[in-house]
Amino acid sequence: MIIRCFCIALLALAYGVTPANAQSDLASLEGVWTTRLDMGPELHGELSIHREAGGWRAVIGGNEVRSEDLQFAFANDGGRFEGRGDWGWWIQPPGLSGVSYATPVGLHAGPSGSLYGVVQPLPQTFTLHLALLRGEEGNWLAAFRNPEFNMNGGASRLSVLDQDGRILVRNRAGDVVREIEVLDGERLRVNWPPLPQTLELTRPSESPIDYLPRPRSAYVYAPPPVLDDGWRTRRARSLGFDEAALAAFVQSVVDGDPAAQRPNLIHSILVVRRGRLVLEEYFHGYDRDTPHDLRSAGKTFTSLLVGAAMQAGANISPETRIYEAAGVHPWDDDPRRGRITLAHLMTHTSGLDCDDNNENSPGNEGAMQSQSDQPDWWRFALDLPMAHGPGERYAYCTAGMNLVGAALFAATGEHVFDLFHRRVAQPLEFGRYHWNLTPTGEGYLGGGVHMRPRDLAKIGQLYLNDGVWNGRRILDRAWVERSIAAQVEINEATTGMDAERFAAIATRGADGFAWHRYGVRVGDRRVESYEASGNGGQLLIVVPAYDLVVVITGGNYGQGAIWTRWRDEIVGGQIIAALRRS
Numbered sequence: 001m002i003i004r005c006f007c008i009a010l011l012a013l014a015y016g017v018t019p020a021n022a023q024s025d026l027a028s029l030e031g032v033w034t035t036r037l038d039m040g041p042e043l044h045g046e047l048s049i050h051r052e053a054g055g056w057r058a059v060i061g062g063n064e065v066r067s068e069d070l071q072f073a074f075a076n077d078g079g080r081f082e083g084r085g086d087w088g089w090w091i092q093p094p095g096l097s098g099v100s101y102a103t104p105v106g107l108h109a110g111p112s113g114s115l116y117g118v119v120q121p122l123p124q125t126f127t128l129h130l131a132l133l134r135g136e137e138g139n140w141l142a143a144f145r146n147p148e149f150n151m152n153g154g155a156s157r158l159s160v161l162d163q164d165g166r167i168l169v170r171n172r173a174g175d176v177v178r179e180i181e182v183l184d185g186e187r188l189r190v191n192w193p194p195l196p197q198t199l200e201l202t203r204p205s206e207s208p209i210d211y212l213p214r215p216r217s218a219y220v221y222a223p224p225p226v227l228d229d230g231w232r233t234r235r236a237r238s239l240g241f242d243e244a245a246l247a248a249f250v251q252s253v254v255d256g257d258p259a260a261q262r263p264n265l266i267h268s269i270l271v272v273r274r275g276r277l278v279l280e281e282y283f284h285g286y287d288r289d290t291p292h293d294l295r296s297a298g299k300t301f302t303s304l305l306v307g308a309a310m311q312a313g314a315n316i317s318p319e320t321r322i323y324e325a326a327g328v329h330p331w332d333d334d335p336r337r338g339r340i341t342l343a344h345l346m347t348h349t350s351g352l353d354c355d356d357n358n359e360n361s362p363g364n365e366g367a368m369q370s371q372s373d374q375p376d377w378w379r380f381a382l383d384l385p386m387a388h389g390p391g392e393r394y395a396y397c398t399a400g401m402n403l404v405g406a407a408l409f410a411a412t413g414e415h416v417f418d419l420f421h422r423r424v425a426q427p428l429e430f431g432r433y434h435w436n437l438t439p440t441g442e443g444y445l446g447g448g449v450h451m452r453p454r455d456l457a458k459i460g461q462l463y464l465n466d467g468v469w470n471g472r473r474i475l476d477r478a479w480v481e482r483s484i485a486a487q488v489e490i491n492e493a494t495t496g497m498d499a500e501r502f503a504a505i506a507t508r509g510a511d512g513f514a515w516h517r518y519g520v521r522v523g524d525r526r527v528e529s530y531e532a533s534g535n536g537g538q539l540l541i542v543v544p545a546y547d548l549v550v551v552i553t554g555g556n557y558g559q560g561a562i563w564t565r566w567r568d569e570i571v572g573g574q575i576i577a578a579l580r581r582s
């Protein structure tokens with residue numbers, strides 16, 4: 001999402017060291033320093049809506065506004081409420097990332113026809129941890145950690161030199177990338193662009209809750225609790241797992257060093273087998289009620305919504321031609337446009353000049369989100385030139401995936417987030433989630449929805465159950481089978497890349513309709529799977545042969561060399577390996 005413009009993806013590099021005779025004053029500063037900014041949103045809490053002569057009055061946080069209907073816009077861009085009857089959406093103003101989010105709000109009736117609900121918008125926070133530590137050669141190192149965006153100053157570890165009351169933080173080339181002012185023994189000050197203010201870090205009496213994976217202690221396995229959200233739970237051993245092996249794996253996560261050169265910044269791990277939730281663990285301050293940024297794993301909701309709309313009888317299918325659905329007919333410009341279908345968009349084979357792995361592509365996600373000439377991102381994609389004929393090449397295209405929303409709106413008359421809430425979130429008994437919006441206020445299908453991991457796992461189980469959740473059919477079985485089937489191979493030939501470039505930026509496998517099919521390595525074989533995946537380590541992996549759904553969320557944003565290993569190392573090498581029997 002636009003968040004990528006705020007937090008540029010950074011590659012983890014091995015940096016050089018400071019001289020062995022670095023100033024001994026650093027010894028007094030050794031340890032973890034931290035700061036946390038709470039940047040809103042200001043309006044939250046109880047929302048009350050009262051009927052009055054000629055309309056309605058809404059009150060939240062001491063602010064009130066009147067309207068003729070259940071649509072309220074609070075002063076000073078404080079937020080909006082869009083009523084839908086017994087529920088509605090709270091639209092919070094753009095925050096750190098420049099993105100607005102829509103959060104569902106349930107309403108209940110009170111006296112005199114009044115309505116009441118609780119607004120819980122997505123918190124806008126910025127956290128920075130700084131670990132000052134000695135390297136193996138006695139040199140001093142700095143490790144910046146930022147759980148929201150993984151802004152680490154340029155690398156996982158940087159060299160440090162104390163100079164005249166300032167700490168100089170250098171990269172491998174010796175360039176100073178940060179200067180830290182030592183105010184006293186309990187305060188440090190650092191500039192951190194693009195934040196406008198100077199950050200002041202303090203040394204807490206104990207490790208911040210979101211720095212270490214967890215307080216250091218021995219992990220003891222326990223089955224997940226049964227909540228009022230539709231999940232049934234069981235002990236792992238009752239479904240074939242060696243609980244000692246699972247516990248050893250979780251202990252390795254608990255014992256992880258966040259200041260390591262290649263840290264695994266895992267935020268959650270959930271395991272479902274045979275429809276039962278058997279493992280649910282959270283780290284770095286996250287818990288089961290914290291919606292997590294799914295990044296591009298949310299692209300899979302495109303396929304989910306097309307299937308849900310078809311199940312509801314909407315006139316839409318993979319064969320729907322996007323320009324016809326959008327009411328745009330630029331055949332004279334390039335007749336190839338008229339052949340682009342939703343199937344092409346959901347398999348990244350539209351032929352539009354849109355390649356997220358090519359910084360010069362006019363349609364890549366960064367170009368779309370940074371430009372201001374066309375706020376309608378559907379129209380932005382429709383206006384892109386053609387680079388190839390539909391179906392000729394595979395090019396990962398977020399703008400094209402988002403464009404499917406135009407066809408969904410045309411077929412259903414509903415916003416993307418409305419369709420999702422009615423057809424998916426409510427029947428699957430979701431908890432709180434936040435849907436990111438485009439500049440025109442439409443739901444974005446390119447990724448970035450914030451959702452509870454327990455709810456993300458339900459989508460995997462829904463597909464594993466052939467479109468049924470707890471006895472209720474959400475998707476047609478034929479659609480499930482078709483959408484997860486390999487539709488296009490991803491290799492050098494289909495991408496048009498040479499072997500070296502392909503190895504650097506792409507993963508060999510196949511795509512279904514907004515599902516990836518890479519397979520999971522188990523020992524010396526690769527087992528078929530399908531998955532939704534997103535930057536930083538957002539993984540929903542379904543392995544039918546083991547009747548298994550695994551969800552992992554993480555904070556390794558911009559560190560694909562780390563999180564892309566979790567599919568094989570964690571799912572195959574730890575979770576499946578812990579099964580005593582199939």
